[in-house]
Amino acid sequence: MNKRGVIIVCIIATLLCVVLGANFYFMYYLNAEEGQLSSVRALENMIRHKIRHLKPAYLNRNPRFFMFRNKLLKNYKLTAYENASVLWEIANWWPHENEIYPLYDSSMGQLLKTLRDEPITKVQNLARGTQLKLLMRLNNQQKVIFKPQWYPRDFVVEGVVYSGKDRHAAEVYAFYLGAVLDLRWTPIVVGRVVNLKKEIYANGDQELQHTIKIETSEEDGKETYCLYGKCHYCNEDEVVCGDEKHNIEGVMIYIVPGTLAKRRSPWQRTYKEEKRAPWEDDMTYCKSLKSKMETIRLLDLIDVAIFDYLIQNGDRHHYETREERVVLIDNGKAFGNPNKDHLDILAPLYQCCLIRKSTWDRLQVFSGGVLSEIVDRLSKQDALYPLITDKHKRGVERRLLVVFAVVEYCMDKEGDKMFKTL
Ligand SMILES: Nc1ncnc2c1ncn2[C@@H]1O[C@H](COP(=O)(O)OP(=O)(O)OP(=O)(O)O)[C@@H](O)[C@H]1O
Numbered sequence: 559m560n561k562r563g564v565i566i567v568c569i570i571a572t573l574l575c576v577v578l579g580a581n582f583y584f585m586y587y588l589n590a591e592e593g594q595l596s597s598v599r600a601l602e603n604m605i606r607h608k609i610r611h612l613k614p615a616y617l618n619r620n621p622r623f624f625m626f627r628n629k630l631l632k633n634y635k636l637t638a639y640e641n642a643s644v645l646w647e648i649a650n651w652w653p654h655e656n657e658i659y660p661l662y663d664s665s666m667g668q669l670l671k672t673l674r675d676e677p678i679t680k681v682q683n684l685a686r687g688t689q690l691k692l693l694m695r696l697n698n699q700q701k702v703i704f705k706p707q708w709y710p711r712d713f714v715v716e717g718v719v720y721s722g723k724d725r726h727a728a729e730v731y732a733f734y735l736g737a738v739l740d741l742r743w744t745p746i747v748v749g750r751v752v753n754l755k756k757e758i759y760a761n762g763d764q765e766l767q768h769t770i771k772i773e774t775s776e777e778d779g780k781e782t783y784c785l786y787g788k789c790h791y792c793n794e795d796e797v798v799c800g801d802e803k804h805n806i807e808g809v810m811i812y813i814v815p816g817t818l819a820k821r822r823s824p825w826q827r828t829y830k831e832e833k834r835a836p837w838e839d840d841m842t843y844c845k846s847l848k849s850k851m852e853t854i855r856l857l858d859l860i861d862v863a864i865f866d867y868l869i870q871n872g873d874r875h876h877y878e879t880r881e882e883r884v885v886l887i888d889n890g891k892a893f894g895n896p897n898k899d900h901l902d903i904l905a906p907l908y909q910c911c912l913i914r915k916s917t918w919d920r921l922q923v924f925s926g927g928v929l930s931e932i933v934d935r936l937s938k939q940d941a942l943y944p945l946i947t948d949k950h951k952r953g954v955e956r957r958l959l960v961v962f963a964v965v966e967y968c969m970d971k972e973g974d975k976m977f978k979t980l
C-alpha cells in the first residue's frame with residue numbers, strides 16, 4: 559500500500575471507530591434506560607397479574623371486621639360535653655411519640671364536638687407551610703389550624719400528582735382512615751362551616767382583616783367577603799369567598815402538642831417535570847437506605863406510603879417526626895383525581911419489601927369493600943359529609959387491592975422475613 563492508501567485506511571478506520579463508538583455508547587444508554595423502564599413496567603405487569611389472582615380472602619369481607627366496627631363507631635361518635643377546657647387539657651396529654659390519641663377513649667367523641675361547636679374567639683393568618691391557613695383560638699383557649707375549602711368534592715385536579723391546592727375534606731378523611739388502620743399519627747380533624755364575616759373577619763387581627771376583601775354589589779348592596787390570606791402561594795387573585803350568608807367550609811385541625819421535626823423524604827420528587835429523582839428509576843434504591851436508616855424509621859415511612867397511596871397523597875416531600883417517630887401531618891393533597899392511581903407513591907413498599915406485621919394484619923381486617931365503608935360510616939356525623947365522591951371511594955378500594963398484590967409480590971421475593979414487629 560502506498561502512503562496515500564495508508565492514510566485513507568487510517569481515516570476510514572478512525573471514522574468507523576468514532577461512529578461505532580458513538581453507537582455503542584448510545585446503545586449502552588438506550589439499554590440502561592430500557593432496563594430501568596422495563597423493571598418499572600415489569601413490576602406493574604406483575605401487580606396486574608397478582609390482582610387477577612388474588613386469594614378470595616383479600617376480596618371478601620373478613621369476619622374479624624365486626625370486632626372492630628362497633629367499637630370504632632362508638633369511640634368516634636360526636637357526644638355532648640360539659641366542659642371544653644377539661645377535654646382540651648386531656649387531649650393535650652394524649653400524644654406519646656407519634657401516637658396522637660389513644661385507641662379508645664370516652665373523651666374522643668366529646669373532643670370532636672368541641673371542635674365543631676366551640677366559639678371562635680381569635681383568628682390570624684398562619685404563614686407556615688406554603689398554602690393558605692389560619693390560626694384560630696377556640697373559646698379564648700385552644701389553638702387550632704383552619705384550612706378552607708378550595709374545590710367542590712367532584713372537582714378533578716388534572717396534572718401531576720402534587721398539582722392544585724389543598725383538598726380540605728381530605729384532612730378529615732385522613733383522620734378517620736388513620737383511626738381505622740390504627741395509624742393514629744394524624745392530627746384530630748373536624749369539618750366545620752364557618753362564617754367568614756361574623757366568625758373570621760370579626761375576630762381577626764388587623765393583618766388578617768387586610769387580607770379579606772369586602773365587595774358591595776351596586777345592584778342590591780349585598781356584601782361579599784373574600785379571603786386571600788398570607789402565605790407563600792397566597793395572592794389577591796386566588797380567594798375563598800363566602801356564600802350569600804358569608805359561610806365557607808373548612809376543617810379545624812387540632813394542634814399536635816410537642817415538638818415536630820421536619821425531614822426530607824428519601825422518596826422526594828424533584829418537582830420538575832423534566833427531571834426524575836434517583837428513586838424513580840432505581841428499583842434497588844432501598845438497598846442503600848436499609849443500611850443508612852433505622853429499620854423503625856423505614857417501617858414508619860412504609861406505613862406512610864401505604865396510607866398516602868390509599869388516599870393518593872403524592873406530596874409528602876418532607877415528613878415530620880415527633881419524638882423520633884413519623885407523624886402524618888398535612889394530608890391535604892389527597893383525592894385529586896379519582897381516575898388516576900399513582901403507583902409510585904407505594905415505592906417504599908415495593909422497593910424495600912418490608913412491612914410492619916401489625917399494619918399488614920390490620921389492612922386485611924378491612925378487605926372486601928369494608929375499608930371505605932367504615933370511614934364513610936364514621937364520617938357521617940361530620941359537617942362536611944360526604945367527604946369524598948363515590949368515585950374516590952371506589953378508588954380507595956381499588957388501591958387496597960394493589961397494596962395486597964404488592965405485599966404478595968414481596969412475599970414471593972422475600973418470604974415471611976418481610977414482616978417486621980418493630
Ligand atoms: N396539626 C398540627 N399540629 C402541629 N403543627 C402543625 C399541624 N399542622 C401543621 N403544623 C405545622 O405547620 C406546618 C405547615 O403545615 P402544612 O404542612 O399542613 O402546610 P402546607 O401549606 O400544606 O405546607 P407545604 O406546602 O410544605 O405542604 C407543618 O410543617 C407543621 O410544622
Ligand SMILES: [Mn+2]
Pocket residue numbers: 687689873888890891
Ligand atoms: Mn401541603
